[in-house]
Amino acid sequence: MALTAEADGVTPDAADDSTHREFVRQWLSRQGIRVAVVFSSEAYGPGFAEHLGAAHVTVDAARRQVPVSGTLVRDNPAQFAQYLHPLVAAQLGAVPPGPVPRVVLLGAESSGKSTLCAALAEAFDTTWVPEYGRTLHEQKHGNLDYEDLLYIARRHAELEDEAAAQARGVLFCDTNAATTALYSYYYFHRCDPTLQAMAAVCGQRYAHTFVCAPTVPFEQDGWRGPEALRSFQHGMILMQLDFYRIPYTLVSGTVAERVAKVRGQL
Structure with missing residues (x-):
């Protein structure tokens, strides 16, 4: 009923x-x-x-x-989206206007996301946001707690907002809340509802989504899982994007080839 x-x-x-x-x-x-x-x-x-x-x-x-007021927001959500929490704005179909569009790069461990982000930032003369989850993972010597996953997603979003004010033309982001939610389920078999909500609006938060194919040589840096896990992670990311109906472009090849592929889409 x-x-x-x-x-x-x-x-x-x-x-x-x-x-x-x-x-x-x-x-x-x-x-x-x-x-x-x-x-x-x-x-x-x-x-x-x-x-x-x-x-x-x-x-x-x-x-x-x-x-701003509730009446003004209801009449024109897009115009007043800057006063709304990002989750609320996205659910209303009104992404807060920012200085630059955001492009997110996703991919399994050791799929070349960070390398490509850095190369794209140099090619576009702009800045990029590293994966904060990796930073905290190293700071805590690999001992993340369940509560850390929501904190990672929130802190990464804050870093994006800070970087957007300095970016030129476009901002490149290494990973998003949707991937953080995947890791929450993988490591703890559950996911905070707020993190779930952040994952659900990634399609509105980013102008473009690129997925790095796991075709580059695997590099074990001491913080990653086994290489055999990489293919599974890649499949889970694609499944999640399809579930949320987020369009994406798969990139592969050398760094130069991947940069060219991204250029052709932006």
Whole structure:
């Protein structure tokens, strides 16, 4: 049976203010939550706070500091996407506008992602973002915890945002949250819901996705799994991209050939 507002006990949007306020008051009471202060930028804020028996603080009612509102976002998500969390923006189909488009390179261990990212950054006279998971993996001597995977995805996204302000024309990114989610399942047989959500919107976050074929000689640097695992990883990445319906381009050959392939797509 599909959930509806009535079946779930949620007040319909069209209900009057008093009904909405009472619904919230009762819900908070059932959770054992007592609200001391209500912060809002809306005209209904003081009345809502009074109904809850709380104080009210008005925040930027004129919308000068942050010129956005829920109404504006609903009317034009793309225009105001910069004020939204990336996950929310992507789910609304409104990727926050950035200085440059982001191109992500995926691939199994020792498939040439980092080498190609560096070569592309040089060829395009721009910058690139290394795989933060590798950095933390080395810092913790290979002893990652389950909670580290979500942290890796979040920190990598932050590093991308920082690098985007310095990039010229395009930003190249080594790995994304979707691959981090794969590693979470591989090592811990589970994945944080927030990391799952970050993986699900990778198709909107990146303008192009390239997958490095595992055809270069395998290099065991002491941090990687066995070479036999590489083919399995490659297949899992392709399966995940197909599942999320993310278009991708497979690149192979020498570094120069791979750079040329990417150039031809951008």
